[in-house]
Amino acid sequence: MKQRNLTPGGGIMLFLPIVFIGIFSTWPSYQFYGPDESQLLLSFKKRTVKEHLCDEKELEAYNVEMESLPKHMRARGRECGSRARVPLEVNIWLDGEKSISKVIKPAGIHSDGVVFVFEKFTFKSGPHDIKITVRDQKDDPDIKTLEFNEHLDFQPRKVTLVTYTPESNDLLIH
Amino acid sequence: MEAESDHVKEMPKEVAKAVKAKKAPKYIPWPLRPGNYGLVYIQEKFNWIFTPQLNPLYFLGSITFLLLWVALFSGVYLFLFYEMGATGAYESVQYITEDQKYYGGIMRSLHRYSSDGLMIVIVIHMAQVFFSDRFRKYRWVAWVSGAAIIPVLWFEGVTGYFLPWDQVAQVTSIAISEIISTLPISAEPMERLFAHNDAVTPLLFFIMNYLHMAVPMLLLILAWIHCMRISMPLINPPKQIMYPILLSLLTLAIIKPAVSAAPADLGNLVGDVPIDWFFLGVFVVFEKLGLAGGHALFWGGAIYAVFTLLPWIIKDPKKHEDTLSMIPQVDVLVDLQKCKGCPLCQQACPFEAMILVNRKDGKNYDTQAEVIPAHCAQCGFCVNACEFGAVSMGNWNKGTFHDFVTKVFQPAPGGNGESIPTSIAFICERSFNLDGFLTDDCMRVATTPDVGVMVIPCIGSVSPSLVEHCFEVGAKGVMVIGCRGLDCHYREERRRLHLAKEDGSHKFLVESINDNRLRIMLVSPLQIEKIRQEIDEFNDELKKGVTA
Numbered sequence: 001m002k003q004r005n006l007t008p009g010g011g012i013m014l015f016l017p018i019v020f021i022g023i024f025s026t027w028p029s030y031q032f033y034g035p036d037e038s039q040l041l042l043s044f045k046k047r048t049v050k051e052h053l054c055d056e057k058e059l060e061a062y063n064v065e066m067e068s069l070p071k072h073m074r075a076r077g078r079e080c081g082s083r084a085r086v087p088l089e090v091n092i093w094l095d096g097e098k099s100i101s102k103v104i105k106p107a108g109i110h111s112d113g114v115v116f117v118f119e120k121f122t123f124k125s126g127p128h129d130i131k132i133t134v135r136d137q138k139d140d141p142d143i144k145t146l147e148f149n150e151h152l153d154f155q156p157r158k159v160t161l162v163t164y165t166p167e168s169n170d171l172l173i174h
Numbered sequence: 175m176e177a178e179s180d181h182v183k184e185m186p187k188e189v190a191k192a193v194k195a196k197k198a199p200k201y202i203p204w205p206l207r208p209g210n211y212g213l214v215y216i217q218e219k220f221n222w223i224f225t226p227q228l229n230p231l232y233f234l235g236s237i238t239f240l241l242l243w244v245a246l247f248s249g250v251y252l253f254l255f256y257e258m259g260a261t262g263a264y265e266s267v268q269y270i271t272e273d274q275k276y277y278g279g280i281m282r283s284l285h286r287y288s289s290d291g292l293m294i295v296i297v298i299h300m301a302q303v304f305f306s307d308r309f310r311k312y313r314w315v316a317w318v319s320g321a322a323i324i325p326v327l328w329f330e331g332v333t334g335y336f337l338p339w340d341q342v343a344q345v346t347s348i349a350i351s352e353i354i355s356t357l358p359i360s361a362e363p364m365e366r367l368f369a370h371n372d373a374v375t376p377l378l379f380f381i382m383n384y385l386h387m388a389v390p391m392l393l394l395i396l397a398w399i400h401c402m403r404i405s406m407p408l409i410n411p412p413k414q415i416m417y418p419i420l421l422s423l424l425t426l427a428i429i430k431p432a433v434s435a436a437p438a439d440l441g442n443l444v445g446d447v448p449i450d451w452f453f454l455g456v457f458v459v460f461e462k463l464g465l466a467g468g469h470a471l472f473w474g475g476a477i478y479a480v481f482t483l484l485p486w487i488i489k490d491p492k493k494h495e496d497t498l499s500m501i502p503q504v505d506v507l508v509d510l511q512k513c514k515g516c517p518l519c520q521q522a523c524p525f526e527a528m529i530l531v532n533r534k535d536g537k538n539y540d541t542q543a544e545v546i547p548a549h550c551a552q553c554g555f556c557v558n559a560c561e562f563g564a565v566s567m568g569n570w571n572k573g574t575f576h577d578f579v580t581k582v583f584q585p586a587p588g589g590n591g592e593s594i595p596t597s598i599a600f601i602c603e604r605s606f607n608l609d610g611f612l613t614d615d616c617m618r619v620a621t622t623p624d625v626g627v628m629v630i631p632c633i634g635s636v637s638p639s640l641v642e643h644c645f646e647v648g649a650k651g652v653m654v655i656g657c658r659g660l661d662c663h664y665r666e667e668r669r670r671l672h673l674a675k676e677d678g679s680h681k682f683l684v685e686s687i688n689d690n691r692l693r694i695m696l697v698s699p700l701q702i703e704k705i706r707q708e709i710d711e712f713n714d715e716l717k718k719g720v721t722a
Contacts, residue, residue, distance in 0.1 A: 006414040010224040014415065018422035021290045022430050026448035030458050032345050033443035043369040045362070107361030118355075118363040122443075157443040161370050174370055 038125040038154035044164035054080035088115040093131040213305040232660035234299035236411040248285035258379035267338040283427030319399040331453035333386040344438035356468035502568035503552035512564035515539035522559035553664040554635040595626030597651035606699040
């Protein structure tokens with residue numbers, strides 16, 4: 001078959017796609033967040049209490065059961081009670097208005113893992129009252145509601161990360 | 175018409191039945207179907223600019239491979255200098271870009287722009303395949319594997335945009351982590367990996383780098399699956415196309431080098447950032463539609479699933495009994511009484527549907543031909559390729575073809591006075607709209623009744639021995655009229671006619687017949703008048719004895 005050469009028009013046309021690529025590989029730029037936006041990030045993991053904790057009688061039976069087992073078969077560091085843990089209630093108020101209200105289940109098929117919290121909240125920058133409450137969802141007066149209540153000046157395009165520290169059992173700015 | 179009926183009666187039963195069935199064609203010829211016409215129009219414009227031999231739209235698959243090689247080789251170079259870790263990643267990419275401007279910088283730009291090109295070419299290729307009706311039935315494997323390449327390539331691009339760890343990486347990582355978090359693969363939300371700067375560990379860079387290197391292997395596997403049912407896939411584009419593409423990539427790499435945005439900082443929100451719309455535009459679309467995380471995944475997945483399942487959703491509108499082709503496109507059969515186990519039919523098959531297996535009937539041949547019906551396109555290439563008439567499609571084999579041609583050049587019984595054709599045209603049923611082009615019985619060209627016609631599924635099935643037989647039974651001339659370039663529905667006709675020399679199978683080389691009485695017309699579906707004109711001219715030449 002006779003060898004053909006590319007026509008001048010064909011040569012020019014083959015350069016056109018690269019112009020297209022050159023333009024749209026960076027243009028137009030996109031504004032993901034406005035210049036007056038701020039973000040509050042709530043990110044932590046927390047182990048909630050068990051759904052059911054043993055009363056004295058059950059605890060006694062549990063201890064007897066453990067004693068009857070060979071040492072290597074005894075549950076170490078396991079509290080007596082149900083395997084499942086309670087969900088965690090998370091509420092966020094911005095300037096007195098409730099913005100996020102969630103109940104997050106513990107991880108795992110048996111709900112026996114930790115609760116992972118990741119909440120993102122974008123708003124206009126400037127001074128704001130922020131209130132965050134976190135509580136294990138169980139009717140037990142002994143359970144403490146963790147509270148973060150601050151008046152903060154949120155800088156434009158800044159991310160404020162609030163996290164939980166198990167050592168002090170409190171919510172803090174990272 | 176009565177005389178024609180007599181003529182039909184004298185034909186072999188199957189032939190007569192086929193001819194009678196052609197009188198009222200109901201199907202819409204493919205060039206006139208919506209979408210197809212637009213594609214044909216664009217391809218024709220490109221043919222005018224590039225010539226049909228060098229039309230890049232006919233080489234989109236091989237251009238894809240070319241761009242993939244560029245991306246792979248440039249990627250290997252970049253990997254040599256890449257450091258894992260939030261600070262190291264950004265700095266190492268900056269080092270490649272700035273300190274090695276004319277080595278690494280160009281390599282990085284080639285890597286990026288070839289990847290963009292890949293995405294564009296694949297999308298155009300799929301649109302072309304869809305609108306040229308080449309995605310169904312025996313082509314489903316190529317369609318599904320091709321459709322799978324798009325998300326895999328996109329994911330590859332996204333992992334690549336993570337690696338420089340600039341602001342583009344920051345928004346990309348957060349967006350993709352929101353989507354992945356909705357999948358039930360980890361209890362811990364993946365977004366937590368990008369909650370603050372300290373959370374981004376070198377291990378994450380190692381994983382992303384590993385993914386970015388491993389995914390191309392998957393791409394190559396998919397490319398292999400994509401081509402595995404094609405007997406002679408075009409892997410390299412012609413050098414007249416390849417060199418300008420490489421030069422254009424290099425030019426852009428020098429004029430507009432790919433650079434990083436500002437370093438990522440998870441303590442700050444990303445404002446204005448230049449993004450690569452070919453890979454990251456989808457995030458913007460989802461954001462504009464208010465879709466994030468699971469919603470993006472669901473709707474993206476749903477649209478993609480519909481797209482992948484198109485071969486089963488859109489049924490083929492063509493019904494075999496309504497087509498103009500003389501040859502019913504039905505299952506191909508092999509008559510083992512005649513099969514000598516030679517590879518002629520296997521070589522002729524464009525879709526690897528004809529295979530040679532160990533002889534089972536005890537005859538003294540090593541092998542026998544066997545058809546894989548699921549792979550078979552029913553193009554008829556193998557029917558005439560078989561010298562021994564062992565392969566048939568709807569009772570049409572080499573012998574029946576020859577019988578039909580013999581009948582065409584015999585006077586009609588009863589002597590109705592109808593002239594015997596001077597020549598015969600083998601016409602591909604898909605090459606252009608044949609409605610009104612032929613006489614009512616589809617046996618002659620309407621405007622040039624001297625020319626007898628045999629409409630067949632593809633002219634790739636016209637063998638040299640068939641052409642010679644035409645001359646032997648009295649044809650003054652033979653015309654083979656088919657599609658231009660790789661417009662061929664069965665993709666092989668051009669190579670069967672022209673390039674067969676390369677693999678030594680001269681058997682199919684009709685064009686090598688050195689006889690002025692043979693005219694091969696590769697036509698555009700939009701140039702019916704030109705076809706008529708060419709037929710008239712050739713016929714006139716034959717009458718005047720110019721071609722003798």
